[in-house]
Amino acid sequence: MRGLPIVPFVFCLVHVLVPGTAAGQEDSVDEYKLKAAMLYNLTHFVEWPDSAYPDRQAPISLCILGQDPFAISLASTIPKETDNGRPMVVRHLQSDMETRGCHILYISSSERKTTAHIFSTLNGSCILTVGEMTQFAAHGGIIQFSLEDQHVRFDININAASRAGLKISSKLLALAQIVNN
Amino acid sequence: MRSYLDLSIQQKLQTIVMATSAAALLVASVVFAVIDRSTFLRAKTQDLSAAARMVGSNSTAALSFGDAQSAGEILSALQAKQNVTHACIYNKDGNIFASYSRDAANNDFSPPPVQIQSSAIVGENMVLFQPITLNGKSIGTIFIEADLLDLDARLNRFLEIDLLVLLASLAVAFLLSSRLQRVISGPIRELADTALSVSSRENYSIRATKRGEDEIGLLFDQFNSMLDRIQQRDTELQEAHNELENRVVERTSFLNALIENNPLAILVLDSEKKVQLCNPAFEILFQCARQEIIGKAVVELFPNEKTLAEASVDSGTISNRISVSLTTRRKRKDGSYVDVELHLVPLTVHGRVLGSLGIYQDVTERGVLEKQLRMAQKMEAVGRLSGGIAHDFNNLLGVILGYIQVIKRNLVSGNSMYEYAEEIEKASQRAVALTRQLLAFSRQQVLEPVILNLNTLVADMQKMLPRLIGEDIDLNLILDPALGQVKADPGQLEQVVMNLAVNARDAMPDGGKLTIQTSDAEIDVAFAREHPGSVPGKYVMLAVTDIGTGMDPETQAQIFEPFYTTKGRDKGTGLGLATVYGVVKQSNGYITVDSEKGKGSSFTIYLPRIEQDVLVPSKSSPEPLNVRGSETILLVEDAEALRRLAQLFLKENGYRVVTAADGSEAQQLAAQISGPIDLLLTDVVMPGINGRVLAERLAPSHPRMKVLYMSGYTDSFIAGHGVLEPGTHLLRKPFTEEVLIRKVREVLDGNGETKKPEGAAGAESPVAAGPDVKLN
Numbered sequence: 001m002r003g004l005p006i007v008p009f010v011f012c013l014v015h016v017l018v019p020g021t022a023a024g025q026e027d028s029v030d031e032y033k034l035k036a037a038m039l040y041n042l043t044h045f046v047e048w049p050d051s052a053y054p055d056r057q058a059p060i061s062l063c064i065l066g067q068d069p070f071a072i073s074l075a076s077t078i079p080k081e082t083d084n085g086r087p088m089v090v091r092h093l094q095s096d097m098e099t100r101g102c103h104i105l106y107i108s109s110s111e112r113k114t115t116a117h118i119f120s121t122l123n124g125s126c127i128l129t130v131g132e133m134t135q136f137a138a139h140g141g142i143i144q145f146s147l148e149d150q151h152v153r154f155d156i157n158i159n160a161a162s163r164a165g166l167k168i169s170s171k172l173l174a175l176a177q178i179v180n181n
Numbered sequence: 182m183r184s185y186l187d188l189s190i191q192q193k194l195q196t197i198v199m200a201t202s203a204a205a206l207l208v209a210s211v212v213f214a215v216i217d218r219s220t221f222l223r224a225k226t227q228d229l230s231a232a233a234r235m236v237g238s239n240s241t242a243a244l245s246f247g248d249a250q251s252a253g254e255i256l257s258a259l260q261a262k263q264n265v266t267h268a269c270i271y272n273k274d275g276n277i278f279a280s281y282s283r284d285a286a287n288n289d290f291s292p293p294p295v296q297i298q299s300s301a302i303v304g305e306n307m308v309l310f311q312p313i314t315l316n317g318k319s320i321g322t323i324f325i326e327a328d329l330l331d332l333d334a335r336l337n338r339f340l341e342i343d344l345l346v347l348l349a350s351l352a353v354a355f356l357l358s359s360r361l362q363r364v365i366s367g368p369i370r371e372l373a374d375t376a377l378s379v380s381s382r383e384n385y386s387i388r389a390t391k392r393g394e395d396e397i398g399l400l401f402d403q404f405n406s407m408l409d410r411i412q413q414r415d416t417e418l419q420e421a422h423n424e425l426e427n428r429v430v431e432r433t434s435f436l437n438a439l440i441e442n443n444p445l446a447i448l449v450l451d452s453e454k455k456v457q458l459c460n461p462a463f464e465i466l467f468q469c470a471r472q473e474i475i476g477k478a479v480v481e482l483f484p485n486e487k488t489l490a491e492a493s494v495d496s497g498t499i500s501n502r503i504s505v506s507l508t509t510r511r512k513r514k515d516g517s518y519v520d521v522e523l524h525l526v527p528l529t530v531h532g533r534v535l536g537s538l539g540i541y542q543d544v545t546e547r548g549v550l551e552k553q554l555r556m557a558q559k560m561e562a563v564g565r566l567s568g569g570i571a572h573d574f575n576n577l578l579g580v581i582l583g584y585i586q587v588i589k590r591n592l593v594s595g596n597s598m599y600e601y602a603e604e605i606e607k608a609s610q611r612a613v614a615l616t617r618q619l620l621a622f623s624r625q626q627v628l629e630p631v632i633l634n635l636n637t638l639v640a641d642m643q644k645m646l647p648r649l650i651g652e653d654i655d656l657n658l659i660l661d662p663a664l665g666q667v668k669a670d671p672g673q674l675e676q677v678v679m680n681l682a683v684n685a686r687d688a689m690p691d692g693g694k695l696t697i698q699t700s701d702a703e704i705d706v707a708f709a710r711e712h713p714g715s716v717p718g719k720y721v722m723l724a725v726t727d728i729g730t731g732m733d734p735e736t737q738a739q740i741f742e743p744f745y746t747t748k749g750r751d752k753g754t755g756l757g758l759a760t761v762y763g764v765v766k767q768s769n770g771y772i773t774v775d776s777e778k779g780k781g782s783s784f785t786i787y788l789p790r791i792e793q794d795v796l797v798p799s800k801s802s803p804e805p806l807n808v809r810g811s812e813t814i815l816l817v818e819d820a821e822a823l824r825r826l827a828q829l830f831l832k833e834n835g836y837r838v839v840t841a842a843d844g845s846e847a848q849q850l851a852a853q854i855s856g857p858i859d860l861l862l863t864d865v866v867m868p869g870i871n872g873r874v875l876a877e878r879l880a881p882s883h884p885r886m887k888v889l890y891m892s893g894y895t896d897s898f899i900a901g902h903g904v905l906e907p908g909t910h911l912l913r914k915p916f917t918e919e920v921l922i923r924k925v926r927e928v929l930d931g932n933g934e935t936k937k938p939e940g941a942a943g944a945e946s947p948v949a950a951g952p953d954v955k956l957n
Binding site for chain 2: 038041044045151152154169171172174175
């Protein structure tokens with residue numbers, strides 16, 4: 001038994017390494033396919049207060065503000081329903097005034113200049129703000145994620161999360177870098 | 182080497198208890214160990230499973246966001262579990278996402294392909310696959326491999342404890358069983374001890390005492406009841422044995438009695454022809470004591486004893502398996518001989534010959550008896566012969582004597598012819614005497630017995646005897662004064678005494694002593710058996726004893742035979758003792774002789790004793806002076822010479838005589854005769870009608886006729902014993918003229934009723950006195 005697992009081990013290594021190489025070649029498509037999945041997975045580790053939903057079957061709303069980098073990736077990646085029974089709907093917002101009813105608000109990098117403004121309008125509402133911009137978390141965003149060396153990196157502002165009334169799983173926190181601001 | 186079966190019950194019980202305890206403990210230990218191991222493994226599995234779930238749960242985020250590094254860090258938390266050797270996390274696609282090894286140096290870990298949730302023992306390790314789920318969805322799998330070293334350690338410790346417990350338990354079991362086994366082995370040992378003492382002492386009255394009602398108690402009961410039965414059977418056996426022994430003793434003594442009381446002499450020889458036993462009859466017969474002869478060879482006892490085979494050859498018997506009988510002679514220790522009839526029988530038991538049985542019967546006496554019987558028969562035959570001769574001689578002598586007298590009457594005395602006639606007469610008279618003695622011997626003379634006392638008879642002869650025996654011989658009378666009576670013819674008895682006296686005289690030519698002794702005597706059965714012809718009863722004995730030459734046995738056996746004499750030719754006729762014998766026999770008496778050569782002889786006469794007094798004989802009537810007569814006499818006689826002679830005598834004496842030759846002629850004559858017939862003088866034995874029948878036939882027509890019979894011997898005239906019936910007159914042949922005439926006169930005169938005894942003639946005396954008739 002000791003000698004046999006060598007082939008699966010090699011295969012496993014190759015398998016892990018291949019997406020990385022693939023991502024390098026087709027960066028725009030694969031990266032956001034991956035990020036779409038990340039965005040979806042976040043719903044597993046964040047808990048919204050019951051007041052965030054009008055009823056038990058109400059869908060989780062993923063709102064995208066700004067230029068949508070995911071294109072069609074989101075639609076193909078996100079399943080119709082989440083694991084806790086809530087379907088997920090994707091909304092594309094034209095302005096920060098439309099955030100009402102959103103549970104996750106992806107703030108695209110295109111909105112860099114209005115970020116502060118967005119944060120202020122969202123103040124007090126329980127919306128998980130996600131962005132890829134640098135210093136997104138430091139400026140008041142709740143989760144900032146980026147790809148580093150083929151790995152997803154999280155920066156999480158737990159103060160912002162707490163202000164928004166959201167509970168972020170410790171398992172996610174264990175992966176993240178905490179920003180206290 | 183002792184097998185298990187040889188062990189004592191105590192050891193067996195202990196062995197059983199120990200083995201059982203050990204087996205139970207081992208089974209318990211093994212079961213406990215197996216249960217403990219499975220419990221341990223289940224706990225281990227749960228433990229690993231919990232760890233896997235925890236790690237899996239912690240790694241959901243890492244998996245979700247592909248953070249393998251974080252996942253590896255989370256896996257590293259398994260370091261807390263020392264026995265986890267390897268672990269890895271597979272992603273949803275089954276590829277390795279992160280892995281962990283306890284020993285960093287040992288990098289040869291190759292994770293197995295992913296499996297669904299399972300746990301298993303692989304080699305020395307436990308492996309476990311646990312899916313990682315997020316909100317109910319599987320997002321990967323965690324694999325954990327743990328070593329089981331702590332299980333081994335646990336088992337080892339368990340084994341150590343178990344061994345200690347086992348030893349301690351066995352020790353306790355040993356102690357307990359060595360105590361408790363007595364409950365079972367104690368009674369069994371007691372039972373065994375009881376059985377041993379029963380068998381060693383053979384005392385079946387011992388009983389075992391039972392302790393309880395269990396199976397051993399049952400065994401005790403059965404053992405005791407078995408002893409009961411054995412004791413009972415023993416008793417019965419003993420009784421049967423005793424009874425059998427008694428029977429054997431009884432049987433043996435019975436058989437012994439058969440031998441001991443057997444009147445036949447019995448001698449048993451063993452197979453070596455040595456005397457094994459003999460009985461009292463043998464001791465008596467051969468005059469020996471059994472202790473002298475037992476064990477001796479039979480040839481020492483009887484040199485001429487023969488073996489069965491020899492005797493078989495002698496007797497003509499071929500096989501020696503059957504008995505042999507022979508008559509032979511054996512010598513006694515004292516040299517005397519005994520004639521025996523010997524039966525030899527082989528003694529066989531179950532076909533094996535153990536020896537021989539000899540049965541001896543004394544036949545000496547039988548030989549003597551046979552000799553005596555032969556003698557008696559001879560005497561009888563001789564008697565008949567001489568009697569027959571005497572009968573004819575009497576008639577002839579009567580004629581001769583009669584005519585001699587007639588002749589003499591016509592001759593002158595002194596004439597030489599007269600002397601010749603006298604010589605003839607003397608010789609004839611001797612012939613008459615001889616004939617008479619022959620008749621006496623043959624017991625055919627007519628006896629006229631009276632009751633008399635022998636003492637009187639002997640005393641009467643006392644004067645005459647000395648003249649007969651001579652002066653050289655002393656006469657010695659020993660007469661028993663209380664002597665009983667006898668019934669006998671006195672004349673004949675005088676003849677007997679005289680004959681014996683003459684014999685004694687002749688036995689003592691140089692003088693001596695003659696003893697005549699009388700006494701009462703009895704003949705008993707034993708005497709009668711030893712003396713054939715004698716009859717038991719009361720007798721009067723008369724013994725005549727001399728001290729003369731005596732006789733040897735051979736002579737003694739013959740002395741009573743007629744014409745046997747030891748004397749010279751001119752001295753005796755050989756009829757003296759024959760006469761004695763005949764008279765004694767005819768008088769229902771018995772005679773013996775004891776004699777020893779050189780010492781003398783003794784003749785003993787036994788006559789029947791009777792309990793009657795002596796009749797005093799009436800005085801004899803005086804001799805008739807005139808014997809002549811004139812009466813008519815019918816004379817019947819078939820012998821012509823005698824008839825004519827009698828006629829002559831009667832006529833010469835004046836009688837009128839009518840003669841007839843036989844009975845029928847006499848009857849005719851009697852019818853023709855005119856006048857009465859006074860006397861019938863008739864012969865007895867005649868052809869046709871005999872004398873007695875004639876007398877009976879004539880009696881009715883001649884009522885006053887008297888009868889006088891003439892006869893020379895008794896024959897058929899007088900039934901059986903030669904004794905005259907009362908009232909019968911008999912004239913003995915031969916007779917002289919004088920006797921005839923006087924007898925006729927007596928009968929005619931009617932006084933012949935009583936008659937004095939006639940004097941008896943001596944053995945060698947001249948012719949006896951004339952015939953006489955007596956009436957009793």
